[in-house]
Amino acid sequence: MIEERFDAIVVGAGMAGNAAALTMAKHGMKVLQLERGEYPGSKNVQGAILYADMMEKLVPEFREEAPLERHLIEQRFWMMDDRSHVGMHFRSEDFNEERPNRYTIIRAQFDKWFSSKVREAGATVLCETTVTELVRDDRGRVIGVRTDRRDGEIHADVVVLAEGVNGLLGTRAGLRDRPAPDSVALAVKEMHFLPRETIEARFNLKGDEGVVIEAAGTISRGMTGMGFIYANKECISLGIGCLVTDFQRTGQTPYGLLDQFKRHPSVSPLIAGSEVKEYSAHLIPEGGYKSIPQLYGEGWVVVGDAAQLNNAIHREGSNLAMTSGRIAAEAISLVKARGEPMNATNLSIYKKRLDDSFVIKDLKKYKDLPPLMHTHSQNFFLTYPQLISKAMQNFVRIDGTPKAEKEKATLQSFVKARSWTGLLGDVYRFARAWR
Numbered sequence: 231m232i233e234e235r236f237d238a239i240v241v242g243a244g245m246a247g248n249a250a251a252l253t254m255a256k257h258g259m260k261v262l263q264l265e266r267g268e269y270p271g272s273k274n275v276q277g278a279i280l281y282a283d284m285m286e287k288l289v290p291e292f293r294e295e296a297p298l299e300r301h302l303i304e305q306r307f308w309m310m311d312d313r314s315h316v317g318m319h320f321r322s323e324d325f326n327e328e329r330p331n332r333y334t335i336i337r338a339q340f341d342k343w344f345s346s347k348v349r350e351a352g353a354t355v356l357c358e359t360t361v362t363e364l365v366r367d368d369r370g371r372v373i374g375v376r377t378d379r380r381d382g383e384i385h386a387d388v389v390v391l392a393e394g395v396n397g398l399l400g401t402r403a404g405l406r407d408r409p410a411p412d413s414v415a416l417a418v419k420e421m422h423f424l425p426r427e428t429i430e431a432r433f434n435l436k437g438d439e440g441v442v443i444e445a446a447g448t449i450s451r452g453m454t455g456m457g458f459i460y461a462n463k464e465c466i467s468l469g470i471g472c473l474v475t476d477f478q479r480t481g482q483t484p485y486g487l488l489d490q491f492k493r494h495p496s497v498s499p500l501i502a503g504s505e506v507k508e509y510s511a512h513l514i515p516e517g518g519y520k521s522i523p524q525l526y527g528e529g530w531v532v533v534g535d536a537a538q539l540n541n542a543i544h545r546e547g548s549n550l551a552m553t554s555g556r557i558a559a560e561a562i563s564l565v566k567a568r569g570e571p572m573n574a575t576n577l578s579i580y581k582k583r584l585d586d587s588f589v590i591k592d593l594k595k596y597k598d599l600p601p602l603m604h605t606h607s608q609n610f611f612l613t614y615p616q617l618i619s620k621a622m623q624n625f626v627r628i629d630g631t632p633k634a635e636k637e638k639a640t641l642q643s644f645v646k647a648r649s650w651t652g653l654l655g656d657v658y659r660f661a662r663a664w665r
């Protein structure tokens with residue numbers, strides 16, 4: 231056992247772990263952060279969009295220092311069938327602001343930089359160290375961790391579990407259930423390298439302007455899932471993910487979907503001639519509010535993806551991770567400053583503050599959407615995209631058919647596919663889940 235004792239041990243050096251370790255170190259706590267990867271970021275897969283507001287609360291000067299790719303001036307939403315897409319774009323010069331709101335980043339580079347700030351703040355960061363289990367005292371309180379290093383038991387007043395979506399440690403310790411296959415998506419991602427000017431020409435960008443495309447529809451073959459395309463400086467991140475349970479049910483494969491997505495006529499010209507240098511796969515927690523486990527206990531708290539804090543509807547994860555890490559760390563620092571024990575009663579401040587934040591408010595708002603999307607995935611991800619695409623084609627194609635006849639044909643196609651009760655039911659269920 232290592233004799234040295236810490237105020238806090240943070241397991242994981244992703245967004246949540248870094249936010250927690252940095253905040254506690256800034257509060258003068260003695261922090262040890264353990265990361266199984268060769269370096270922070272080496273195990274992390276993300277599209278990736280960074281949300282500036284949450285980052286600014288942790289490192290106000292990050293815009294000048296961090297490895298950022300492009301600031302986003304445009305967001306595209308595509309509803310796709312096999313040959314077309316119906317799009318909604320929002321592009322604004324307002325996003326060319328002094329302090330941009332969102333950036334694309336490459337996690338392997340960004341996490342390394344973020345970790346350097348954690349070290350600067352005074353935390354000890356140990357990589358290539360896997361935490362294998364939590365150590366408890368005879369009353370069941372968590373008092374430290376055991377690692378895969380020799381003499382690898384280390385004690386602390388509190389352990390912050392920021393181990394990501396798999397949450398093996400928390401599951402093994404009986405603090406949470408294993409994520410159910412219908413509450414996690416499996417996403418695959420590729421990085422397509424192209425000259426900077428080519429990316430800017432293809433996406434209509436100049437300088438460091440960026441664009442993201444979120445895509446849904448028949449690309450997921452009726453499964454609950456989405457694709458994404460993010461423009462970086464000299465590469466394009468492109469990926470797709472669907473619920474694990476849907477892959478199990480349909481026998482579809484993630485790389486099969488990715489291949490089809492890349493070959494789609496709306497996508498292939500964007501990546502034509504690119505060199506693929508990276509391929510990765512990762513889980514994303516998508517169960518929403520109803521899948522959040524117990525967030526604190528005797529000597530421990532759980533943050534980020536490990537706590538299932540991910541807003542699949544808005545494709546936000548890293549900001550919830552950073553915010554939960556920061557709030558947990560502030561709560562711990564407060565308990566420490568008061569000289570009180572890190573027991574469940576005192577650590578419950580974390581949950582109270584998280585409940586008051588956008589993290590839980592947003593997840594609560596959408597609590598019924600993930601199950602609705604899943605149970606009606608054939609309609610939302612197959613039938614409607616096909617119908618909407620046909621309706622748009624009918625609308626824009628000029629072929630001498632009177633407009634009234636076109637509208638009637640479109641309406642009939644919807645009623646034929648879903649029936650009046652089906653259509654009204656879908657609208658009602660969706661509106662109820664969205665409110």
Ligand SMILES: Cc1cc2nc3c(=O)[nH]c(=O)nc-3n(C[C@H](O)[C@H](O)[C@H](O)COP(=O)(O)OP(=O)(O)OC[C@H]3O[C@@H](n4cnc5c(N)ncnc54)[C@H](O)[C@@H]3O)c2cc1C
Binds near residue numbers: 242276278
């Ligand atoms: C393909 C994809 C695209 C995404 N796109 C976006 C996006 O554009 N914007 C966004 O906001 N979010 C996005 N997300 C979600 C986002 O990546 C996560 O929400 C975020 O990374 C969660 O941070 P975290 O710190 O909780 O977990 P992670 O970033 O997964 O970090 C967990 C860390 O813990 C380490 N670890 C695990 N177990 C142990 C152990 N036993 N001992 C030591 N270390 C351990 C891991 O190596 C890892 O470094 C995306 C996710 C994926 C998969």
